[in-house]
Structure formats: C-alpha cells, structure tokens
Amino acid sequence: MAESEGTQNDTQLVVVATEDMAVRAVNKRYEGLSTVRSKAIKGKGAWYWVHLEPILVRNPDTNDAKAVKLRCNLCEAVFSASNPSRTASEHLKRGTCPNFNSLLKPSSSSSSLPPLSSPSSHSNRKRFGSIGTSNDGLNSNRQPRQFQHHYPPHNHHHGQQHLLLSGGKEDLGPLAMLEDSVKKLKSPKPLPPGPHLSKTQVDSALGLLTDWFYESYGSVSFPSLDHPKFKAFMNQVGLPEISRQDFMSSRLDSKYEEAKLESEAKMRDAEFYQLVSDGWKTKTFGHGEEGLIKFMVNLPNGTTLFRKTFFPGGGNGTSMAVPATYAEEIMWETVTGTYNVERCVGIVADKYKTKALRDLEIQHHWMVNLSCQLQGVGNLIKDFSKELPLFKNVIGNCLKITSFFNNNSEARSILNRFRSQESRFSVSLGVPPLLYCENLQNFSSISSMLDNTLSCARVLQLVVMDDSYKLVVIEDSVATEVAELVQNMGFWNDVEAVNTLIKVIRGMVEEIEAERPLVGQCLPLWEELRAKMKDWCAKYSIHEGLVEKIIERRFKKNYHPAWSTAFILDPVYLIRDSSGKYLPPFKYLTCEQEKDVDKLITRLVSREEAHIALMELLKWRSEGLDPLYAQAVQVKQRDPFTGKMKIANPQSSRLIWETILKELTILGKIAVRLLFLHATSCGFKCSWSFMRWVSTNGQTQSRVGLEKIQKMIFIAANSKLRRQEFGSEEEKEAEVFGITSSEDDDMLNEVFVDAPSL
Structure with missing residues (x-):
C-alpha cells in the first residue's frame, strides 16, 4: 500500500514538473x-509586427499561461503564433484581412471612398476569429476573458460605416480601389535604395566580401558575381558593384601577398618543418583532382600550411605520369624555395617511395622521407585480391x-x-534483381556486390x-551451378569473410585518414592491423600463414627505420619494469629494427656527434624517464567525437625532450625532429571545380591564368587549413543532406586497377 502511494506521489510530481516546464516554455515564447x-516597431524587424500582436492565453481555472496567440490589430482575428511570417x-x-487594404494609399479616383469591406466588422471578427481559434475552443463572437486581462480591445474602424455592394454604379469606386490594391500586392513597390555608407564602411564590407570569395574558391564561381540577384543585393545594402576584373587583379594580388606573408612568418618562427607532397597517385575515381599535385608544410606545433600546386599536365586538367627523377626535382625545388633548406627535416608523399624519396634522403643526411601510410594499408586489398585464393573464388562466384x-x-x-510475395523479402539489391557490375576494378563495386549478395541470401535459397x-x-546448365552455390553454406561463409576483410581494411584506412598518425604510431x-587480421582468420577458419605472409610483405615494402626510432624515443610508449622505472620498449623490436635505430640516429647527426648520440641512447635505454613525468605524458582522455581514448596532450612528448631530458642534448635534437613527423600525406582536399577552372574546354590556360588560379588555390587552401577543414566541399554537402557517397574512399577505389581478371 505504501509502495503504491509512493508511486502515485512520484507520478504527481512528474506531472507537476511537466506542467511547470510547459508554463515556462509558453511564457518564454x-x-x-x-x-x-x-x-520591429522601432524599425529593426519585419513590417508585419506593426499589425500583429502576441497575446498570452491563460487557463481560467489556474490562471497559468496556456498558449501564445497572435492577434491582428486591424480586425481582431486570432491566430496561432507558431509561424508569424x-x-x-x-x-x-493575400487580402484576407478586411481592413488591411484601407492602410494602402488609395487611387486618385477613389480617395474619398471608405475601404471595401464586408457588411459588418463584427461579422468579420467572428469569421476570421473562428479560423484562427477553431482548435482552441475560444469564443469568436467576443474577445476572450484571458485576452482582456492583458490587452484592452482596440477600436480600429469601429465607427466607420461599411458599404454593401448592390451591383450598381455606386459600386464602381470601391471596385476600382480593390483592383488598385490587388495590383499593388502583385507588383510591390521597388525596395528603397540602400543605406548611405561611408567610404570606410564600404571598404570594410568589400574587404570581407573579397575574403569570403577567395576563401570559398572552388565552391563559388566568377559568374556568380554577375548574377542579377547578387547585384541587386549589393545595391540594396548600399555597396557599389564589383567587377570580375577587380577580383582577378589588384584585390587578388593584395590578398595573396597577405596570405603568403602570414604563411612565411609562421615558417620562419618554426625550428623545422616537414614537406607534404600529395597527388602523385593517379585517381581512377575521385573529386576531380587529376593533374593537380599539392605541396603543404607540417609545423611542430601541429599547424599545416599550404605551399603551392603543380600541374604535371601543363594546366590542361589531365593527369600525367611523372618519372621518379622529375618528381625528385620538383620536390627538392619546393624545399629550396624556402629560406633555409636544412629546416626541412623530411618529406611524406603518396608515391615514389623507392626512388625519389630515397635518393633525396641519401643526398641530404638530415632528412627522413616517408611514404603515406594511407596508401600502404589500403594496398593490402590489392595484395589479397592477387594472392589470396579465397578472394578470387568469392568474387568469381558472386559474379556468376x-x-x-x-x-x-x-x-x-x-x-x-x-521478392514481391512477402515484405520480409523486400531487400535492397541495387540494380534489380541483383547488382550488375561489368567492371569490378574498384573498391565500391566489389563492396556493393558483396553486400547485395549477402542481403538476398534467403531469397536466393527459396x-x-x-x-x-x-x-x-x-534449359540452362549454369542454373545448376548457381543452385549448388546458393545451397552451400560454405559459400555464404566465404562471402561474409571476404566482405568483412574489405571492411576491416577500409575501417583502418578511414581511421588513418581521420587521425593522421605520426611516425611514432x-x-x-x-x-593493431595484424591483431585484427588474426581475429578474422580465427572467426572464418582461414589459414593464418598466407595472410601473415601477405601482410608482412606489404609491411616491409612500406617500412622505414624512422618508425622504430620514433617508437623508441616517444615517452608515450615507455613501459614500467619490475623496478618501477619507465623504460623504452626495445623488447618489441626485432634485431634488425634495433640496428635500424642505431643507423638512423648516427645518420641524422654529424660524425663528431654520432658516438655521443649512441651513448645518450644507451642512457635512455637503461634509465628511461622519471615515473612522475612518464605517467603525466601517458594520460589519456576520451575523444568526444569517436569515443576512443587518446593521449590528452599530443605535444607533451616533444616538450619532455625539450625540458626534462635536456641533458640528452644530441639525442634530444633527434627526438624533437622525429616525433612531430606525420606518416600520411592526406590533408587538404580540392573541390572538383578547381580543375574545371584550370582547363576550359580541354584547352590549356595561359601562364598568367595559371598563376592567378594558383594564387586563388593558395588563399583558399590556407584558409581551410587554418579552420581545420580537411574534407572536400562535396563531403560537407553530403554530410549536411545525409548523403552517403558510393565513392567515399578514393584511395581504396584504385586498389583493383592492377588486379587480375576474375
């Protein structure tokens, strides 16, 4: 009994609390x-607020606020306040209000006539009041008591006698007035001229407009400046028309010089930087970036700056294979374009790892040149498609x-x-009845085909x-083979296995692209990838030996000694031993990787400093870091977007070497340079319209035209990087409208280009 009363009391409290919240919401509205x-009455809002007035409806029993309504001060009609506009x-x-036309300026032929109206203002209030309050139970014949409590009634045109139309000559005047009012509603008066701005205000407004246009380059086109509505807007706000030539000449040069000076100042303040070279890989699918190679700069403080663009096709908008030696020249030319080449401590690129990057590293001992990990992990799909028999069999059977x-x-x-018999069989199959893919040379087609095949498994079995x-x-012998496949549960297990394999690698690639890991990671x-593939083998009863062999071959092809060195020098990976010390994780390295650490450290310093660096490395290996600082560096917090635990302060690893470990002078110099290096070249993505403007009707732009386009790209790219907007405009729009692109991963789309015919 007591429990029942307690439950009843709780229910009453909830109801009371809910009612209080509702009352507060009504009052706030x-x-x-x-x-x-x-x-609005003071001229700072919409025109209609002069005639519409918010009123508060109260509950007659409790006197609490019940609802908010809008009342027309011209005819006393009451409406919902949900949408005043x-x-x-x-x-x-639309002329529904009987007294609104009387406010319009009458024509000369009917200036002395009263406004056209219905027989009585009382009947008008009744009719329109009932429309606005039919769902609220308000009395439309008189003003409700709740309304009178807060707002006294208005006397608009109550003493005015209204005309009854009889169809005679005396009706011509009111009809003429009605026609004049309708014309005014259909053809409203032109908006008054814009406000008169001072020269300072005009210059400031045009400066902001110019900044927006340049920083949105690729999403906004030059013909937009000639749009009549845009010109009308400029005139309405009191701004002069701005010509396309103005945007492409003095304003562009001024904005470019400003952005360039800002970028170079940041580079001068940095002790060193890493050059990012992206776009060498030919895109078979993508966002129109073919023929555009981008150079960016990573700074130790986590900032990324856009450096320049290069068009290997000569500006004709087409991709072109670039020899490794030529790529090496372009990269080094970009490095020498800075004020101090020795501050460039490395390059990360999405191609030419074995030739151009290696040669530059040999010629300049202080550099660490890496290939993009996004490409390395993603290429595993191509490796599996060539070397894993299961992969070929599944794709071939699904195609059949x-x-x-x-x-x-x-x-x-x-x-x-x-499929039509029962709703439970109405599955999504792409192109009915099954997804038909003549060309499976891209990731999207493979993934879609496997998903669609699995989704209709039950239907096919029936x-x-x-x-x-x-x-x-x-009649058809193939039908027998298809029936045997569909009824074989081993086939469906294999299809799911290959589909999961692709999704595991795709997930790793997406995570790499989002996280942009450093070389120490x-x-x-x-x-982590090996562990996931081991779990995959165990789940689907796949022999691990061949899978491990494929992964190891790709690992060695992408491996760089800087991986092991940065891993050892990063305090984040220190391990606590039995004595309580936090020591570097040498036990996780192979013998060859330990030798790589020694070789890389001695290469990055002068001959005189080499033996000192190795001695400091031995000290670091035996003593490690004070437990207090080690624990502080390794503090993690949950990422609010991904939900994963991440290092709370990524910059703390370098700060430890610069402050706490200052006695390890030579080794510290190497550590602070290695630990900030990025392992991926992904970053700023161009909009497809960039390349559309580079080439017009297949014709190469002039040298002057290309220079202007490069300036526009420089301004827009640095603006996006400053705002940490790495995605393309298409991805942003897809996110806004909830669209999922079938080509959401350009890099993975190209992995089947070299795959054998299945």
Whole structure:
C-alpha cells in the first residue's frame, strides 16, 4: 500500500514538473515574441509586427499561461503564433484581412471612398476569429476573458460605416480601389535604395566580401558575381558593384601577398618543418583532382600550411605520369624555395617511395622521407585480391550468380515473384534483381556486390528450391551451378569473410585518414592491423600463414627505420619494469629494427656527434624517464567525437625532450625532429571545380591564368587549413543532406586497377 502511494506521489510530481516546464516554455515564447515586436516597431524587424500582436492565453481555472496567440490589430482575428511570417503572408498580404487594404494609399479616383469591406466588422471578427481559434475552443463572437486581462480591445474602424455592394454604379469606386490594391500586392513597390555608407564602411564590407570569395574558391564561381540577384543585393545594402576584373587583379594580388606573408612568418618562427607532397597517385575515381599535385608544410606545433600546386599536365586538367627523377626535382625545388633548406627535416608523399624519396634522403643526411601510410594499408586489398585464393573464388562466384539472374529472364521473374510475395523479402539489391557490375576494378563495386549478395541470401535459397526453377535448370546448365552455390553454406561463409576483410581494411584506412598518425604510431598501427587480421582468420577458419605472409610483405615494402626510432624515443610508449622505472620498449623490436635505430640516429647527426648520440641512447635505454613525468605524458582522455581514448596532450612528448631530458642534448635534437613527423600525406582536399577552372574546354590556360588560379588555390587552401577543414566541399554537402557517397574512399577505389581478371 505504501509502495503504491509512493508511486502515485512520484507520478504527481512528474506531472507537476511537466506542467511547470510547459508554463515556462509558453511564457518564454511570449516574451520572445514581444521583444521581437518591440524591436520591429522601432524599425529593426519585419513590417508585419506593426499589425500583429502576441497575446498570452491563460487557463481560467489556474490562471497559468496556456498558449501564445497572435492577434491582428486591424480586425481582431486570432491566430496561432507558431509561424508569424506565414500568418502575415496569408492574412495580410493575400487580402484576407478586411481592413488591411484601407492602410494602402488609395487611387486618385477613389480617395474619398471608405475601404471595401464586408457588411459588418463584427461579422468579420467572428469569421476570421473562428479560423484562427477553431482548435482552441475560444469564443469568436467576443474577445476572450484571458485576452482582456492583458490587452484592452482596440477600436480600429469601429465607427466607420461599411458599404454593401448592390451591383450598381455606386459600386464602381470601391471596385476600382480593390483592383488598385490587388495590383499593388502583385507588383510591390521597388525596395528603397540602400543605406548611405561611408567610404570606410564600404571598404570594410568589400574587404570581407573579397575574403569570403577567395576563401570559398572552388565552391563559388566568377559568374556568380554577375548574377542579377547578387547585384541587386549589393545595391540594396548600399555597396557599389564589383567587377570580375577587380577580383582577378589588384584585390587578388593584395590578398595573396597577405596570405603568403602570414604563411612565411609562421615558417620562419618554426625550428623545422616537414614537406607534404600529395597527388602523385593517379585517381581512377575521385573529386576531380587529376593533374593537380599539392605541396603543404607540417609545423611542430601541429599547424599545416599550404605551399603551392603543380600541374604535371601543363594546366590542361589531365593527369600525367611523372618519372621518379622529375618528381625528385620538383620536390627538392619546393624545399629550396624556402629560406633555409636544412629546416626541412623530411618529406611524406603518396608515391615514389623507392626512388625519389630515397635518393633525396641519401643526398641530404638530415632528412627522413616517408611514404603515406594511407596508401600502404589500403594496398593490402590489392595484395589479397592477387594472392589470396579465397578472394578470387568469392568474387568469381558472386559474379556468376549476379550475371545469371540478370541475363536469364525466367530466373529473374522467379526471383522478383519471391521478392514481391512477402515484405520480409523486400531487400535492397541495387540494380534489380541483383547488382550488375561489368567492371569490378574498384573498391565500391566489389563492396556493393558483396553486400547485395549477402542481403538476398534467403531469397536466393527459396528461389532455387522452387519447382519452377527446375525448368530453368533443364534449359540452362549454369542454373545448376548457381543452385549448388546458393545451397552451400560454405559459400555464404566465404562471402561474409571476404566482405568483412574489405571492411576491416577500409575501417583502418578511414581511421588513418581521420587521425593522421605520426611516425611514432606506425609500428603500433601495423600491430593493431595484424591483431585484427588474426581475429578474422580465427572467426572464418582461414589459414593464418598466407595472410601473415601477405601482410608482412606489404609491411616491409612500406617500412622505414624512422618508425622504430620514433617508437623508441616517444615517452608515450615507455613501459614500467619490475623496478618501477619507465623504460623504452626495445623488447618489441626485432634485431634488425634495433640496428635500424642505431643507423638512423648516427645518420641524422654529424660524425663528431654520432658516438655521443649512441651513448645518450644507451642512457635512455637503461634509465628511461622519471615515473612522475612518464605517467603525466601517458594520460589519456576520451575523444568526444569517436569515443576512443587518446593521449590528452599530443605535444607533451616533444616538450619532455625539450625540458626534462635536456641533458640528452644530441639525442634530444633527434627526438624533437622525429616525433612531430606525420606518416600520411592526406590533408587538404580540392573541390572538383578547381580543375574545371584550370582547363576550359580541354584547352590549356595561359601562364598568367595559371598563376592567378594558383594564387586563388593558395588563399583558399590556407584558409581551410587554418579552420581545420580537411574534407572536400562535396563531403560537407553530403554530410549536411545525409548523403552517403558510393565513392567515399578514393584511395581504396584504385586498389583493383592492377588486379587480375576474375
């Protein structure tokens, strides 16, 4: 009994709390509308607030606020306050309000006539009041008591006698006035000229407009400046028209010089930097970046700056294979374009790892040149497609099934019949009845085909067991093979295995692209990949030996000694031993990787400093870091976007070497340079319209035209990087509208280009 009473009391409290919240919400809405109306009356808001007035409806029993309504001060009609703009359009502009036309300036022929109205203002208030309050139970014949409590009634035109139209000559005047009012509503008066701005205000506004245009380059086109509505807007706000030539000449040069000076100042303040070279890989699918190579700069404080663009196709908008020696020249020319080449401590690029990057590293001992990890991990799909028999078999069998049902009309009709019989079989199959892919040379087609095949597994099993399918088997021998595949549970296990394999690698690639890992994270990243693939083998009963061999071959192809060195020098990976010390994780390195650490450290310093650096390395290996600082560096916090635990302060690793470990002078100099290096070249993405403007109708732009385009790209890219907007405009729009692109991963789309015919 007591428990029941307690539950009842709790329920009452919840109801009371809910009612209080509702009352507060109504009061807040009323106060907000009243504030908007007061500002509008002073000329700082919409015109219709002069005629519409918010009113508060109260509960007659409790006197609590019940609802907010809008009252027309011209005819006393009451409406919902949910959309004042719509109420104004429908009630005032469309002529529904009987007294609104009287406010318009009458024509000369009917200036002395009263406004056209219905027989009585009372009946008008009744009719329109009932429309606005039919759902609220308000009395439309008189003003409700709640309204009178807060707002006294208005006497608009109450003493005015209204005319009854009889159809005679005396009606011509009111009809003429009505026609004049309708014309005014259909053809509103032109907006008054814009405000008169001072020269300072005009210059400031045009400066902001110019900044927006340059920083949105690629999303906004030059013809937009000539749009009549844009010109009308400029005139309305009191700004002079700005010509396209003005945007492309003095303003562009001024803005470019400003952005360039800002960029170079940041580079001068940095002790060193890393050059990022992206775009060498030919995109088979993508965002129109073919023929555009981008150079960016990573600074130790985490800032990325855009440096320049290069068009290997000569500016004709087409991609062009660049020899490794030429790529090496372009990269080094970009490095020498800075004021101090020795501050460039490395390059990360998405191609030419084995030739151009290696040669530059040999010639300049202080450099660490890396290939992009995004490419390295993503290329595993191509490796599996070539070397894993399971992969080939699954793709071949899925192609056989899809081709059969799309080419055999009888089998397709049976499939459609089963799909339409019951709603539970209405699966999404892409192009009915199954996804038909003539070209499987890209990631999207492979992934879609596997997903669609798995989604219709149950339907296919019912189809091949149907009696009518036996007739198809007699006429087509392929039908027998398809039936055997569909009824074989091992086949479906293999399809799911390959589909999961692709999704595991795709997930790793997406994570790499989002996280943009540093060089010290490469070894843990590949170890995580190995663990995931080991779990995959165990789940689907796949022999681990061949899978490990494929991964190891790709690992060695992408491996760089800087991976091991940065892993050892990063305090984040220190391990606590039995004595309580935090020591570097040498036990996780192979013998060859330990030798790589020694070789790289001695290469990065002068001959006189080499032996000192090795001695400091031995000290670091035996003593490590004070437990207090080690624990502070390794503090993690949950990322609010991904939900994963991450290092709270990524810059702390370098700060430890610069402050706490100052006695390790030579080794510290190496550590602070290595620990900030990025392992990926992904960053700023161009909009497809960049390349559209580079080439017009297949014709190469002039040298002057290319220079202007490069300046525009420089301004826009640095603006995006400053705002940490690494995605393309297409991805942003897709995110806004909830669209998922089938080509969401350009890099993975190209992995099947060299795959053998399946």
